Amino acid sequence: KVVVVGSFNVDHVWSTDMLPRPGETLAGRYRSGPGGKGFNQAVAAARSGATTAFVCALGDDAGGRLARELAEGDGIALHAQSSSQPTGTAGIYVDADGRNSIVIGPGANAALSPAHVRAQDAAFVGAGVVLAQLESPVDAVLEAFTVARRHGASALLNPAPADAVVTPELWALADLTTPNETEFCMQLKRLGADADPVTLASQPDDALHALCRQLLPHGTVVITLGAAGCFVSHPAGDLRGDTAPCYRQPAPQVDAIDTTGAGDAFNGALAAALASAPGQPFAAHVRRAVDYAALSTERHGAAEAMPRMHELAERFPD
Ligand code: ADP
Numbered sequence: 152k153v154v155v156v157g158s159f160n161v162d163h164v165w166s167t168d169m170l171p172r173p174g175e176t177l178a179g180r181y182r183s184g185p186g187g188k189g190f191n192q193a194v195a196a197a198r199s200g201a202t203t204a205f206v207c208a209l210g211d212d213a214g215g216r217l218a219r220e221l222a223e224g225d226g227i228a229l230h231a232q233s234s235s236q237p238t239g240t241a242g243i244y245v246d247a248d249g250r251n252s253i254v255i256g257p258g259a260n261a262a263l264s265p266a267h268v269r270a271q272d273a274a275f276v277g278a279g280v281v282l283a284q285l286e287s288p289v290d291a292v293l294e295a296f297t298v299a300r301r302h303g304a305s306a307l308l309n310p311a312p313a314d315a316v317v318t319p320e321l322w323a324l325a326d327l328t329t330p331n332e333t334e335f336c337m338q339l340k341r342l343g344a345d346a347d348p349v350t351l352a353s354q355p356d357d358a359l360h361a362l363c364r365q366l367l368p369h370g371t372v373v374i375t376l377g378a379a380g381c382f383v384s385h386p387a388g389d390l391r392g393d394t395a396p397c398y399r400q401p402a403p404q405v406d407a408i409d410t411t412g413a414g415d416a417f418n419g420a421l422a423a424a425l426a427s428a429p430g431q432p433f434a435a436h437v438r439r440a441v442d443y444a445a446l447s448t449e450r451h452g453a454a455e456a457m458p459r460m461h462e463l464a465e466r467f468p469d
Pocket residue numbers: 331332375376377378379380381402403404405407410411412413414415417440441442444445446448
């Protein structure tokens with residue numbers, strides 16, 4: 152079982168030739184759909200075959216009703232705090248080259264309270280993994296990881312978005328963390344260490360391993376590297392069934408058309424694999440997550456693009 156604690160947003164997406172400049176009015180193609188890192192990851196976990204619960208905060212509006220309807224459709228147990236704030240939103244412009252500009256309206260997501268998380272204790276019973284990101288208040292995530300520890304679940308922290316502040320208390324409760332290259336460098340910088348996201352992936356493994364050990368000395372770090380897959384670094388005392396303390400897992404070659412939510416696909420699939428087969432080597436879980444995330448880039452959208460298990464098996468038969 153996986154418990155995801157995090158955000159739900161209604162994404163409003165405009166595709167335009169160019170991103171709008173100050174004072175400019177443009178016409179573009181519009182679509183809207185579900186998003187939010189928390190919800191994307193919950194859908195990925197559920198479609199990866201894990202029993203999944205999602206703890207979040209929703210407004211009493213059309214967005215909140217959409218979240219309830221979609222969670223039910225994917226068999227996700229929803230534990231939503233009702234907020235007087237509007238449901239979270241994201242306004243997204245995408246240009247012809249796939250570049251984007253995004254404004255988030257956190258709304259209800261910013262109101263998720265530690266008290267609500269604590270009150271969902273029953274949802275955490277039997278959880279193997281509790282997965283959280285930082286589009287929700289850090290004190291609510293801290294509470295989730297405290298409850299996770301009490302129930303013997305692994306706490307998986309996806310330290311996204313990159314500008315989120317992770318407190319020392321939260322790092323202390325995280326068993327694993329999954330930054331992308333930008334998030335990894337931003338968080339390292341906050342700890343007083345330095346790394347450049349542009350050259351990160353080309354660094355030798357032992358240098359990357361040393362940086363990972365600075366970020367989370369006691370836990371496993373997985374840096375996602377986009378089309379290059381990911382880099383895994385374990386603490387000396389706990390290789391999680393692997394033989395090597397650090398290694399790379401390349402991603403399969405795919406026809407990526409939309410990488411929105413690729414990191415979310417990776418996190419949901421990794422959490423589901425860890426929770427479903429805890430005895431397997433970590434490398435097997437990582438392979439699964441890399442394949443799953445790669446396949447998600449072959450479709451448009453965030454939550455809607457999350458593959459189902461049979462689609463993964465058909466695309467990558469071995
Ligand atoms: P984020 O979406 O958070 O920026 P990444 O870009 O690192 O995260 O992507 C997360 C994962 O998605 C990667 O580890 C990889 O497995 C997969 N992925 C992303 N882009 C591609 C791509 N172009 N080809 C294959 N896999 C990809």
